[in-house]
Structures are given as structure tokens and as C-alpha cells.
Amino acid sequence: MITSIFKKSSIVNYTLVFLLLLASFFVYQNSLLRQSNNVVGNSANALLIILLLVSFFLVNFIVKKNGLTKNSSYAILFFLLYLLLFPSVFSNSNILFANFFLLLAMRRLISLQTLKAPKEKIFDACMWIFIASLFHFWCILFVLLVYISIIFHVSRDYRNWLLPFVAFVATAVVFLFSALLIDETWIDHVMVQAQMDFELDYFTNNYQNAALSFYVVAALYFLFSMIFTLTNRPLILQASYKKMVFGFLIGSVVFILSPEKNNAMLLFTFFPLAVMTTNNIEYSQSKMYQEIVLLLLVVGSFMAFFAQL
Template structure:
């Protein structure tokens, strides 16, 4: 029944997912110490919500436009359920904005499979990743995904290998100029975030530990399911799926090395994981299996979210 509802992309499905996002976001804002107190705060939270909604549609665009999934609503459903696993994301504007710019980068990298305007796409993707790094520095590691994409699609032209450095230099130059004009403390703040922390000692309650455990189990299952079945996918899509797998592991590394660590930092893995989850159930011919997987995912998302309110 659940799989039948989201098997197609319809306005009703989109509305249900957006409503679910609104509920998740709103309940967190009414939590203690997170109450809207003034006009500026309202504008700020509306901006966060707008970016989250835009992120849903970018996820949908990446999955459908590049043929990574069939014509279903599963990608955005999985994306919002993964957000529900770690509700602190809804109180983390830097992570929300950083992930949004990474999604824009993924959009350009995924479209490389048609081999049109390669240099422009590589520059755009690199630039968006550098912008994301201004909100969360270690997102800069996603530049490795750009080079992986170059290896897959355009390694013969040496100029392509230079493009990420051009984007990085452009971003640094503009950022320094803007910071010097408005607030030079932005520079010292960014430098401070370049530190690393490999310890997993940030848990404040057992529910966070449970949520992370659920995430690890789901991730291992869906990622390695794709790894072992990749050779069965259409040849034209294999490079795109490989980029999703690499993107997932880069996101995990960003989480592992970041300072001020929290489960919310796993948001950088949500796009590739959503696509891998969708692919898993779409290509299964067993409807019972599809229903069980989707039901367990929904239960996990709701349980984790409401347990952490």
C-alpha cells in the first residue's frame, strides 16, 4: 500500500512530503530554547525552511533528470525520513545551507554523463562545493568527487584537472574581499573550523546513539547492496552510481573529521543514500520486500524524530 502511494510522482505525493517536512521543521521550532522571538528570527527560520524545501526538489531533479531512479517519489521520501532520524539538523542552519550548495554541485556532476559543456559543469560544481565549505569547511573534501567525475568522463583534457583550483581561488578571493569589507572576523572563524576531531564522544543521550545505530545499519545495507549489484546496472549509469557511492563515503569522512561533531553532520550523505535506497526497492520485483523495507524506514524515521523532541 505504501509503495503504491509513492511509486509515481504526483502532486499529491509532493504535497505529502512537503507537509511532512513542515511538520518536522515546525515541531522542532516549538521545542524549548528554540522558540521564535522576533522578526529577524522569523525571517531566518523561513529562509531555512525555504532552503530545505528547495533541497527536496533538487534531490528529485537529480534522481529523475539523470535516470538514477524511476518516476517515483521515493527519493524525496527517503530524504525527509533521513532528516527525521537526526532532528537537530532542523536547528543547524550552517549544515542546511552547506548541504544545499552540495546538492547544486551534485546536480552538475550527475549531468556530466551526457558529456555536454563539461568544463562549465566542472567549474560550477567546484564553485558550489567551495561555497558549501564556507558554511562547513570540511565540505571542501567533496572536490575529490569532482576529480572522480573527471576520471570517469573527461580525464584526457588536462585543462579539466585545473578547473577545481580555479573555482577554489575564485571563491577564496571573493570571500576575503567581502569579509574585509563587512566583517574580518569571518576569516578567523573559517580558519578555526579547519581543525579536526576524530572522537565520537558527543552523545548527550541514548536516543542519539540509537539513531546513529539505525542509520549505520540502513547505510551499510543499501550502500553495499548497490556495490554488489552495480555490474547489473545499465553501463551508461554505472559511473553515476559510482559517484553516489563515493559521495556517500566522502560525506562520512566529513562527519568523522569535523569539530563540534553531531549526528546532524551526516546530512551530507543523505542525497546519495536516498538514491541508493530508492534504487534498491525500485528494482526489486518482490512487493512484500518493498513494503517491509519502506515501512521499516518510515518507522525508524518517525521513532527517532519523536524520541528526540
């Protein structure tokens, strides 16, 4: 039943996902308000909502524009379900900003398969990644995905290998000039984030631990499902799916290395995992399997969400 609702793209599906997003956002914000006297201003809430909505739009645009999924609404649905597993994302503006710029970078890297204006796409992707790293330093590791994309598509031109360095210098100069002119503490923020911390002892309750465990099991299942069935995918899309696999792995490394760790940092893995989950559902011939997988994710995500309020 659930699969029949989202197996096609329609305004009803998008509206339902966006309403669920808004409802969960305000439920979580209301929960924060009950737990403390810290009141988030309307302008701050509006900014967070805009970031979330634009991120959902980008996810849907990328998968539709590049044919990463069939004509369904599964990608944004799974992106929402993974968000619900870790509701602290809803109050972390730095992580949301970083993920937004990473999505812009992913859009350019995936479109490299067309071989149109590759240099502009490589430079743009690097620039977005370096901007994302200003909000969360270890996002800089996604530059590895740029080089992986170059290997897949345009490795013969040596100038493509130098473009990330050009983008880095350009972004660094603009950032340092702006920081010195406006607020020098921006530099301190980046330097603090540049530290590493491998500890996983940040949980404040068992529900966060359970949500992470559920996510890890689901992520590993869909990751290996994609890896082992990659050769069955259309040849023209295999490079893009490989980027999803590498993007997920790099996002996981970002989470592991990050200081002041929390589950919200897994947001960097949600887009590639949503694509892999969608493919797992769409390429299955068993209706019962599709329903069971989707039902497990829906129930698990909502239980984790309400348990953490």
C-alpha cells in the same frame, strides 16, 4: 500499501512529503521553544524552511533529470525519513546552506555524463563546493568527487584537471575581499572549522545514539547492496551510481573529521543514500520486501524523531 502510494510521481505525493516536512519542522522548533527561552525569529524560520524546500526540489530534480530513479517519489521520501532521524538538522543553518551548495555541485557533476560543456560544469561544481566549505570547511573534500568525475568522463583533456585550482582561487579571492570589507570574523569561522576531531562522544542522550546506530545499519545495508548489484544497472547510469557511492563515503569522512561534531553533519550523506535506497526498492521484484523495508524506515525514523524532541 505504502509502496503503492509513492511508486509514482504525482502532485499528491509531493504535497504529502512537503506537509510532513513542514509539520516535523514546526514540531521540532516548538520542542526547542519548550526546552529553552531561546526564540528563533520568524525570518530565521522562514530561511530554514526555504532552504529545506529548495533542497527537496533539487533532490527531486537531480534524480528525475538524470534518470537515477524510476518514475517514483521514493527519493524525496527517503531524504525526508533520514532527516527525521536527526531533527537537529532543522535548526542548523550552516549545515543546511552547505548541503544546498553541495546539491548544486552534485547536479553539475552527475550531468557530466552528457559530455556537454564539461569545463563549465566542472568549474561550477568546484565553485559550489568551495562555497559550501565556507559554511562547513570539510565539505572541501567533495573536490575529490570532482576528480573522480573527471576520471569517469573527461580525463584526456589536461585543462579539466586544472579547473578546480582556478575555481579555488576565484572563490578564495572573492571571499577574502568580502570578509575584509564586511566582517573579518568570517575568516575566523572558517579557520575554526578547519580543525579535526575524531571523537564520537557528543551525544546528549541515548536516543541520539540509537538514531545514529539505526542510520549506520541502514546506510551500510544499502551501500553494499548498491556496490554488489552495480553491474546489473544500466551501463549509461553506472558512473552516476558510482558517484553516489563515492559521495556517500566522502560525506561520511566529512562527518568523522568535523569538529564540534553532531548528527546533523550526516546531512551530507542523505542525498546519495536516498538514491541508493530508492534503487534498492525499485529493483526488487518482491512486493513484500519493498513493503517491509519501507515500513522499517518509516517506523524507525518517526520513532527516532519523536524520541529526540
